[in-house]
Amino acid sequence: MRYFFYPNSVAIFGSFREGAIAREILRNIVEGGFEGKIIPVNPKGGEVEVAGKKFNIKEKLDEPVDVSIIAIPAKLVPELIRGLKGLTKGAVVISAGFSEVGNVELEKELIKAAKEAGIRVIGPNCAGIFGVHAKFYGSFEVRVNPGGLALISQSGAFGGAALAMGNEEGIGFSAFVSYGNAADLDESDFLRFFADDENTRVIGLYIEGVKDGRKFLDALRYAASKKPVIILKAGKSRAGARAAASHTGSLAGSYEIYRAAFRQAGAIEVEEMEELFDAAKAFEMYERAGRRVAIITNSGGPGVLATDKLERLGLEIAKLTEETVEELRSFLPPQCSVKNPVDLIADADYERYKRAIEVVCRDENVDAILVICVPPIFIPSEEIARAVVEANCDKPIIVNFMAGELVREGIKILESKKIKNFPTPERAAKALYWLSLRSSSE
Amino acid sequence: MRYFFYPNSVAIFGSFREGAIAREILRNIVEGGFEGKIIPVNPKGGEVEVAGKKFNIKEKLDEPVDVSIIAIPAKLVPELIRGLKGLTKGAVVISAGFSEVGNVELEKELIKAAKEAGIRVIGPNCAGIFGVHAKFYGSFEVRVNPGGLALISQSGAFGGAALAMGNEEGIGFSAFVSYGNAADLDESDFLRFFADDENTRVIGLYIEGVKDGRKFLDALRYAASKKPVIILKAGKSRAGARAAASHTGSLAGSYEIYRAAFRQAGAIEVEEMEELFDAAKAFEMYERAGRRVAIITNSGGPGVLATDKLERLGLEIAKLTEETVEELRSFLPPQCSVKNPVDLIADADYERYKRAIEVVCRDENVDAILVICVPPIFIPSEEIARAVVEANCDKPIIVNFMAGELVREGIKILESKKIKNFPTPERAAKALYWLSLRSSSE
Numbered sequence: 001m002r003y004f005f006y007p008n009s010v011a012i013f014g015s016f017r018e019g020a021i022a023r024e025i026l027r028n029i030v031e032g033g034f035e036g037k038i039i040p041v042n043p044k045g046g047e048v049e050v051a052g053k054k055f056n057i058k059e060k061l062d063e064p065v066d067v068s069i070i071a072i073p074a075k076l077v078p079e080l081i082r083g084l085k086g087l088t089k090g091a092v093v094i095s096a097g098f099s100e101v102g103n104v105e106l107e108k109e110l111i112k113a114a115k116e117a118g119i120r121v122i123g124p125n126c127a128g129i130f131g132v133h134a135k136f137y138g139s140f141e142v143r144v145n146p147g148g149l150a151l152i153s154q155s156g157a158f159g160g161a162a163l164a165m166g167n168e169e170g171i172g173f174s175a176f177v178s179y180g181n182a183a184d185l186d187e188s189d190f191l192r193f194f195a196d197d198e199n200t201r202v203i204g205l206y207i208e209g210v211k212d213g214r215k216f217l218d219a220l221r222y223a224a225s226k227k228p229v230i231i232l233k234a235g236k237s238r239a240g241a242r243a244a245a246s247h248t249g250s251l252a253g254s255y256e257i258y259r260a261a262f263r264q265a266g267a268i269e270v271e272e273m274e275e276l277f278d279a280a281k282a283f284e285m286y287e288r289a290g291r292r293v294a295i296i297t298n299s300g301g302p303g304v305l306a307t308d309k310l311e312r313l314g315l316e317i318a319k320l321t322e323e324t325v326e327e328l329r330s331f332l333p334p335q336c337s338v339k340n341p342v343d344l345i346a347d348a349d350y351e352r353y354k355r356a357i358e359v360v361c362r363d364e365n366v367d368a369i370l371v372i373c374v375p376p377i378f379i380p381s382e383e384i385a386r387a388v389v390e391a392n393c394d395k396p397i398i399v400n401f402m403a404g405e406l407v408r409e410g411i412k413i414l415e416s417k418k419i420k421n422f423p424t425p426e427r428a429a430k431a432l433y434w435l436s437l438r439s440s441s442e
Numbered sequence: 443m444r445y446f447f448y449p450n451s452v453a454i455f456g457s458f459r460e461g462a463i464a465r466e467i468l469r470n471i472v473e474g475g476f477e478g479k480i481i482p483v484n485p486k487g488g489e490v491e492v493a494g495k496k497f498n499i500k501e502k503l504d505e506p507v508d509v510s511i512i513a514i515p516a517k518l519v520p521e522l523i524r525g526l527k528g529l530t531k532g533a534v535v536i537s538a539g540f541s542e543v544g545n546v547e548l549e550k551e552l553i554k555a556a557k558e559a560g561i562r563v564i565g566p567n568c569a570g571i572f573g574v575h576a577k578f579y580g581s582f583e584v585r586v587n588p589g590g591l592a593l594i595s596q597s598g599a600f601g602g603a604a605l606a607m608g609n610e611e612g613i614g615f616s617a618f619v620s621y622g623n624a625a626d627l628d629e630s631d632f633l634r635f636f637a638d639d640e641n642t643r644v645i646g647l648y649i650e651g652v653k654d655g656r657k658f659l660d661a662l663r664y665a666a667s668k669k670p671v672i673i674l675k676a677g678k679s680r681a682g683a684r685a686a687a688s689h690t691g692s693l694a695g696s697y698e699i700y701r702a703a704f705r706q707a708g709a710i711e712v713e714e715m716e717e718l719f720d721a722a723k724a725f726e727m728y729e730r731a732g733r734r735v736a737i738i739t740n741s742g743g744p745g746v747l748a749t750d751k752l753e754r755l756g757l758e759i760a761k762l763t764e765e766t767v768e769e770l771r772s773f774l775p776p777q778c779s780v781k782n783p784v785d786l787i788a789d790a791d792y793e794r795y796k797r798a799i800e801v802v803c804r805d806e807n808v809d810a811i812l813v814i815c816v817p818p819i820f821i822p823s824e825e826i827a828r829a830v831v832e833a834n835c836d837k838p839i840i841v842n843f844m845a846g847e848l849v850r851e852g853i854k855i856l857e858s859k860k861i862k863n864f865p866t867p868e869r870a871a872k873a874l875y876w877l878s879l880r881s882s883s884e
Binding site: 019021024101140142153154155157158160161162164165167168206208232234235236237238239240242243244271272273274298299300301302303304305307308309310311312317335341346374375377378402403404405406407423424425426427 | 543606743819
């Protein structure tokens with residue numbers, strides 16, 4: 001399946017008129033910097049120019065490629081696939097109009113043609129795929145930054161929105177696949193592939209339902225044994241399941257069964273879209289973290305909110321050793337609290353943060369650190385960001401800089417060092433919770 | 443208390459050197475456009491220039507003002523207050539170094555002096571106040587947009603971060619008050635004041651603990667009878683309560699007692715900082731909403747996620763009347779789902795959204811509408827935003843445009859019409875939940 005996400009060559013089938021899907025995909029591939037061969041194909045031939053690059057449109061594909069992306073009318077797809085025998089390893093069928101609108105026969109014909117031609121199929125009715133580290137953006141969706149998240153989405157539109165939100169949240173992606181009707185390759189195949197993909201640190205999965213429960217559970221167990229798998233299951237409620245059925249046509253099935261399967265396989269289920277990102281952010285940075293958390297803050301209130309949330313999630317507010325307390329006391333002003341949460345108070349600067357992080361990090365009772373920073377009054381937030389980045393600490397640090405414009409520059413410094421910011425104390429606390437789940441499962 | 447938030451004149455006491463607190467407050471007041479009299483005071487006299495405006499620093503206040511903002515060393519505050527008899531109605535004491543660090547006697551002296559001088563006090567150890575509709579920014583915190591939220595915060599730093607986050611979230615404020623040690627005026631006084639303030643549509647309250655439970659409960663009941671009161675209580679967990687005690691010195695007390703009191707009074711308790719904003723956003727737009735929700739979306743997946751969340755929160759997925767279903771069917775393409783969630787599918791445009799909203803809005807089974815929009819592929823998101831803005835509908839509409847840059851222009855159009863966007867389907871669904879709480883309490 002590697003040729004899908006690390007192709008050397010790609011053919012795109014469809015209309016290349018302004019605004020047409022195939023043209024948008026071509027544009028994305030070119031603008032994304034794909035270094036392999038790119039071949040637009042349309043029986044009418046002609047030329048197309050995207051992103052300042054001119055292409056001859058071939059009337060027919062006449063040389064082998066790794067991947068064919070197909071965005072032509074549904075009823076023509078099976079015949080095209082038959083003609084691609086020996087010319088393509090994998091086909092990504094963007095075209096809609098198959099089983100999702102009741103055309104089950106057409107989808108069967110498509111799969112039969114692909115089997116006979118020895119071609120593996122993603123889709124139909126999908127939004128395409130990204131192989132981010134190969135700079136291959138085989139989709140009309142917004143491009144993303146390279147990183148560790150492989151996002152597998154049953155819903156193309158959810159996937160597209162998720163990519164855009166991922167950009168906002170500073171997430172890096174290794175891959176994206178919208179698998180649509182899953183007529184051939186399905187979520188289980190992708191789980192197995194990304195489990196072994198060297199660029200993928202965490203797998204995110206959006207599903208409404210799966211067809212083959214046994215295959216899914218096996219694949220999920222395999223993937224979760226290799227790296228964190230985060231699942232957002234839609235169609236959990238009765239009304240939601242009905243809505244899902246009318247959307248992807250997939251039987252959402254009993255949520256309780258899914259839930260048990262996720263847990264059994266060691267996957268991490270999130271409740272909401274926002275949590276999918278927060279968990280992905282955490283796991284892009286760290287594989288896991290223990291349950292005993294120390295909080296370091298320049299403001300009491302947010303420290304209390306983080307404490308509340310951590311305790312509600314069943315994590316521990318680490319009890320600092322006497323040694324740590326004494327060392328903190330030795331250099332912190334007397335108004336500071338040297339108990340956990342450690343409150344460095346409003347005028348905390350680079351030195352105070354850095355030293356506090358290092359001292360707390362050495363404490364054997366501490367597994368992970370939550371660093372909170374409200375906009376400092378007397379210094380720019382960049383100083384605190386630098387303290388976090390430069391502190392000598394080998395334990396997971398989750399950061400909550402708030403808020404808004406006032407800490408924008410600080411957050412930039414963090415992100416330049418691959419430290420992702422969580423916008424509220426509670427979301428930062430929950431990030432540590434996701435990390436702890438991986439820890440206790442071992 | 444009106445003179446605090448709608449003053450005609452203000453004196454500021456402190457150092458006006460570069461970077462000093464009093465200077466920052468003076469700058470904020472000037473830049474904020476305050477139209478009343480502004481008098482900087484420091485025994486050393488001299489001049490100060492902020493935001494291109496020059497002021498003579500008076501050595502002593504020699505004319506009456508509505509509000510005095512005091513940022514001088516703690517030990518000098520009582521004497522200053524004594525000297526302000528007849529010269530100021532209210533004093534905002536920014537200075538720290540009172541009961542929060544154990545100087546209980548100094549705080550008592552301050553209050554005694556204020557009582558004898560007939561001056562009401564906010565603080566000490568506070569971050570100041572905003573009267574946004576009077577363009578009065580009597581604090582060093584970031585300025586905000588005028589609107590309907592009065593934010594009352596026990597923690598100054600929490601308040602400051604919240605203001606900045608509010609700006610990010612597009613929230614409008616009527617007022618802000620950080621009340622610090624609450625030596626004189628406290629949360630209960632502010633609750634009562636904002637309950638009757640004509641510019642305040644919703645009150646947000648961050649507390650760790652209150653001193654006078656009876657007074658608080660009475661004030662809360664009064665305020666909640668007038669308008670929505672949203673409370674974020676910090677120090678809910680055991681560890682959180684301990685942290686709060688070492689922060690504001692307030693006894694957090696049993697959370698269960700608080701919780702019961704909030705409910706009894708008809709206030710709305712939120713669990714997290716983010717929820718405080720989401721609830722405030724919802725109530726800035728609408729007073730309440732019924733429990734029967736219709737979802738209109740251009741993408742199935744997010745519609746399912748919203749459905750899940752609504753059902754989990756105990757709201758109803760409205761059953762559309764046959765009339766509505768028929769009318770939707772009459773103009774929507776056959777692939778669209780005309781059941782709730784109504785799926786307008788990916789190529790939905792202005793006309794489809796507008797008409798669907800209007801038809802669904804007329805349905806007697808529908809109390810409120812959740813409009814979802816993932817980045818449309820063929821048209822700019824502005825078109826969908828315009829459809830939402832221009833649709834003829836008198837029921838509450840909560841909007842979830844996602845995501846990121848792709849819908850930025852659409853969100854701007856919404857915001858220009860005071861429609862606030864919720865970034866995920868689940869947060870939009872929860873906004874409807876907050877609104878429904880107000881509805882059932884009547």
